[in-house]
Amino acid sequence: MSANRNASSAAFELRGVSKRYGAVVALDDVWLRFPAGSVTALIGSSGSGKSTLLRMLIGLEWPERGEVRADGRALEKRQVLELRRRIGYVIQEGGLFPHLTALGNLALLPHHLGWNPQRIRQRAEQLATLAHLPQSALERYPAELSGGQRQRVALMRGLMLNPDALLLDEPLGALDPLVRHELQDELKQIFEQLGKTVVVVTHDIAEAAWFAQRIVLMRHGKVVQDGCLDDLRERPADPFVTRFVEAQRTLRERSA
Numbered sequence: 167m168s169a170n171r172n173a174s175s176a177a178f179e180l181r182g183v184s185k186r187y188g189a190v191v192a193l194d195d196v197w198l199r200f201p202a203g204s205v206t207a208l209i210g211s212s213g214s215g216k217s218t219l220l221r222m223l224i225g226l227e228w229p230e231r232g233e234v235r236a237d238g239r240a241l242e243k244r245q246v247l248e249l250r251r252r253i254g255y256v257i258q259e260g261g262l263f264p265h266l267t268a269l270g271n272l273a274l275l276p277h278h279l280g281w282n283p284q285r286i287r288q289r290a291e292q293l294a295t296l297a298h299l300p301q302s303a304l305e306r307y308p309a310e311l312s313g314g315q316r317q318r319v320a321l322m323r324g325l326m327l328n329p330d331a332l333l334l335d336e337p338l339g340a341l342d343p344l345v346r347h348e349l350q351d352e353l354k355q356i357f358e359q360l361g362k363t364v365v366v367v368t369h370d371i372a373e374a375a376w377f378a379q380r381i382v383l384m385r386h387g388k389v390v391q392d393g394c395l396d397d398l399r400e401r402p403a404d405p406f407v408t409r410f411v412e413a414q415r416t417l418r419e420r421s422a
């Protein structure tokens with residue numbers, strides 16, 4: 167995630183990463199590189215290890231075996247606070263504090279870092295424009311915002327410190343289909359506009375393909391296939407890939 171990017175630099179890398187929770191294998195010998203400035207979608211069925219993988223990139227989980235690297239260096243616990251300032255992390259339903267206004271939520275980290283209120287407000291207003299949030303919504307509490315607006319605020323919070331990377335865990339999972347569709351368009355534009363390293367987790371293969379050329383499909387903690395949508399459809403690495411793709415056929419296909 168350094169400013170000095172080149173084609174071969176990897177913002178993140180997992181080298182033979184495994185992780186168990188008791189008897190549950192969450193990640194099993196995962197090898198992946200996420201080049202700087204690339205957009206990758208992580209998909210897979212529930213419990214396949216997607217969130218665990220994302221949480222490892224930001225130091226919220228640690229591998230039992232293997233290594234996680236950021237900017238070409240093995241991640242160490244003492245770097246984690248600094249790393250989190252350079253990574254925007256957005257989760258499903260936003261995770262906003264209910265007792266703070268949208269602006270209060272956005273201000274938390276910058277305030278802690280010593281930004282003055284004027285700078286915080288300016289940055290929040292700039293991001294409200296980017297995320298298509300009405301400026302007046304900045305003064306409202308999360309309960310006074312729609313689900314889509316809350317998710318916009320969560321995205322803005324992830325972008326407040328102008329991070330090099332954005333990790334999004336089912337960012338649109340809790341939204342109704344129309345709002346989800348609108349936000350898919352906007353998120354894609356934002357990814358293209360900002361040129362950051364993005365890893366986005368979703369259950370939905372169409373959404374994955376909309377966001378990213380590269381789709382990583384996981385199952386039982388392992389990467390089953392790493393490629394584009396055509397690879398998954400036409401060159402499946404495993405019968406599971408075909409089952410996963412076919413399970414998500416469109417309404418038109420279902421009613422045909």
Ligand SMILES: Nc1ncnc2c1ncn2[C@@H]1O[C@H](COP(=O)(O)OP(=O)(O)OP(=O)(O)O)[C@@H](O)[C@H]1O
Pocket residue numbers: 187190191192210211212213214215216217218219
């Ligand atoms: N803190 C934890 N304690 C115990 N088990 C956990 C913990 N976190 C994850 N797991 C287990 O590890 C496995 C992988 O979980 P993970 O949340 O990474 O999957 P996921 O692919 O993101 O699933 P979903 O799409 O449902 O969010 C699951 O079996 C889950 O129950």
